[in-house]
Amino acid sequence: MENIFRLADNRDFFNRRCVLINGPIIVGAGPSGLATAACLKEQGVPFVVLERADCIASLWQKRTYDRLKLHLPKQFCQLPKMPFPEDFPEYPTKKQFIQYLESYATRFDIKPQFNECVQSARYDETSGFWRVKTVSSNSASGVKPDAEYICRWLIVATGENAESVIPDIEGLGDFSGDIVHASEYKSGEKYRGKKVLVVGCGNSGMELSLDLCNHNALPSMVIRSSVHVLPREVFGRSTFELAVLMMAWLPLWLVDKIMLFLSWLVVGSIEKYGLKRPAMGPLELKNKMGKTPVLDIGALDKIKSGEIKVVPGIKRFCGGQVELVNGEKLDVDSVLLATGYRSNVPCWLQEGEFFSKNGFPKAPFPQGWKGNAGLYAVGFTRRGLSGASSDAMRIAEDIGKVWKQETRQHKKRTTACHRRCISQL
Numbered sequence: 001m002e003n004i005f006r007l008a009d010n011r012d013f014f015n016r017r018c019v020l021i022n023g024p025i026i027v028g029a030g031p032s033g034l035a036t037a038a039c040l041k042e043q044g045v046p047f048v049v050l051e052r053a054d055c056i057a058s059l060w061q062k063r064t065y066d067r068l069k070l071h072l073p074k075q076f077c078q079l080p081k082m083p084f085p086e087d088f089p090e091y092p093t094k095k096q097f098i099q100y101l102e103s104y105a106t107r108f109d110i111k112p113q114f115n116e117c118v119q120s121a122r123y124d125e126t127s128g129f130w131r132v133k134t135v136s137s138n139s140a141s142g143v144k145p146d147a148e149y150i151c152r153w154l155i156v157a158t159g160e161n162a163e164s165v166i167p168d169i170e171g172l173g174d175f176s177g178d179i180v181h182a183s184e185y186k187s188g189e190k191y192r193g194k195k196v197l198v199v200g201c202g203n204s205g206m207e208l209s210l211d212l213c214n215h216n217a218l219p220s221m222v223i224r225s226s227v228h229v230l231p232r233e234v235f236g237r238s239t240f241e242l243a244v245l246m247m248a249w250l251p252l253w254l255v256d257k258i259m260l261f262l263s264w265l266v267v268g269s270i271e272k273y274g275l276k277r278p279a280m281g282p283l284e285l286k287n288k289m290g291k292t293p294v295l296d297i298g299a300l301d302k303i304k305s306g307e308i309k310v311v312p313g314i315k316r317f318c319g320g321q322v323e324l325v326n327g328e329k330l331d332v333d334s335v336l337l338a339t340g341y342r343s344n345v346p347c348w349l350q351e352g353e354f355f356s357k358n359g360f361p362k363a364p365f366p367q368g369w370k371g372n373a374g375l376y377a378v379g380f381t382r383r384g385l386s387g388a389s390s391d392a393m394r395i396a397e398d399i400g401k402v403w404k405q406e407t408r409q410h411k412k413r414t415t416a417c418h419r420r421c422i423s424q425l
């Protein structure tokens with residue numbers, strides 16, 4: 001690869017490969033990393049993408065269930081510079097979305113370095129470069145040595161869902177049945193006839209409970225606090241699209257009130273089924289706390305019919321039983337943890353100014369894409385794929401400007417000088 005230079009003495013004390021990258025490093029080959037890579041290509045900026053998994057979009061390919069579909073209409077989920085194929089439905093399936101991402105990577109000739117997990121990254125004030133250390137995992141093509149990359153720009157694209165959240169609940173470790181996080185659930189097939197406790201009532205908890213019903217399992221869903229459930233469509237129009245249209249004219253609080261009124265018209269009152277609504281409106285809650293409202297695709301009907309039982313918070317697990325905060329005890333065969341995800345940035349990025357302790361940029365959207373010293377973040381807007389696309393375009397334009405200026409100047413320099421720059425590192 002022309003944008004990678006091996007340093008003269010290219011092994012460190014731990015026998016790590018030391019590699020100088022001419023251009024930015026993108027950490028993560030999910031939709032955010034791919035979108036940024038495509039936009040950089042257009043700007044003529046070379047880059048390297050490092051991905052811990054052995055494929056692109058590993059969240060979608062390896063950590064989601066079979067029946068998953070995009071829950072926002074397709075126009076809100078496509079990446080920059082390449083629309084979805086016209087024959088895709090309004091809500092593409094997971095398979096279609098992955099197919100789209102594969103063709104996206106091919107179209108923009110994006111070839112990530114797979115099986116390389118970024119273990120640490122820090123800015124070296126003295127040299128003015130980022131030092132990025134990776135650990136390689138074994139791949140079909142053999143064992144790669146660990147590496148240290150050195151670069152001017154670091155683009156964090158590891159996602160809001162990098163790690164699964166496993167709650168610390170008394171007795172969970174000793175539970176006698178099987179425990180699976182939503183990210184490992186594929187289908188309800190193997191739960192047929194089983195009593196399944198689904199912990200959590202976000203989009204994952206709701207959709208897994210629905211899938212369990214469709215496979216004749218017996219789900220009980222834990223709702224420990226409150227939740228906004230909105231129908232995915234109102235009167236044949238996407239609820240999300242209606243909200244976006246209204247946001248152009250009306251203040252957020254009013255849009256929230258209208259959304260709740262429309263939801264009430266379509267699904268009626270949900271309180272009588274054990275679902276308490278948060279005090280804050282659905283869009284305000286998403287913006288302020290990052291909590292996504294549930295866009296219902298059928299779980300609510302199953303709750304109304306009693307096929308999904310709603311239960312309050314968990315006190316403890318005891319053998320094959322769960323004790324709830326209201327004192328009720330339930331026999332449980334399996335536990336599904338639909339307890340959400342977290343960013344992994346604090347585990348590897350040695351930086352405390354731009355990113356906060358929760359692994360998200362401190363500045364709210366639309367400011368959280370650019371930090372200091374060549375640091376960028378894409379896909380941490382809590383606005384799904386459309387937020388990632390808007391970050392990606394901003395980042396590429398920003399780096400592209402500097403790149404063009406510098407390459408113009410660089411052309412005037414001699415090759416000898418170029419060599420001197422590298423050997424100074």
Ligand SMILES: Cc1cc2nc3c(=O)[nH]c(=O)nc-3n(C[C@H](O)[C@H](O)[C@H](O)COP(=O)(O)OP(=O)(O)OC[C@H]3O[C@@H](n4cnc5c(N)ncnc54)[C@H](O)[C@@H]3O)c2cc1C
Binds near residue numbers: 059069117160
């Ligand atoms: C079940 C589910 C359904 C969703 N549905 C929608 C939807 O319909 N519409 C929507 O807009 N959004 C949706 N989202 C939100 C989701 O965040 C986006 O769809 C999208 O996947 C975000 O892309 P990303 O590239 O930022 O993160 P990811 O897709 O998570 O990609 C990040 C990549 O970084 C890699 N990585 C992580 N850490 C490291 C490391 N240290 N070193 C190297 N590589 C690393 C990961 O392996 C991964 O491949 C959904 C999320 C989930 C969990």
Ligand SMILES: NC(=O)C1=CN([C@@H]2O[C@H](COP(=O)(O)OP(=O)(O)OC[C@H]3O[C@@H](n4cnc5c(N)ncnc54)[C@H](OP(=O)(O)O)[C@@H]3O)[C@@H](O)[C@H]2O)C=CC1
Binds near residue numbers: 222223
């Ligand atoms: N395209 C699609 O159709 C889908 C999209 N998604 C998206 O993926 C992202 C993640 O969603 P999801 O996985 O649902 O995660 P969320 O973070 O949205 O929800 C986590 C849920 O787990 C609950 N919870 C956490 N810990 C406990 C505990 N100890 N006891 C009881 N309940 C607990 C939370 O309750 P509390 O609120 O009280 O903290 C909350 O209800 C979202 O952005 C979502 O929109 C997910 C699935 C499908």
Ligand SMILES: O=C(O)C(=O)Cc1c[nH]c2ccccc12
Binds near residue numbers: 295382383385
């Ligand atoms: O699916 C997700 O997690 C998203 O973040 C998509 C999304 C962005 N803004 C929203 C508002 C309501 C429901 C979903 C989303």
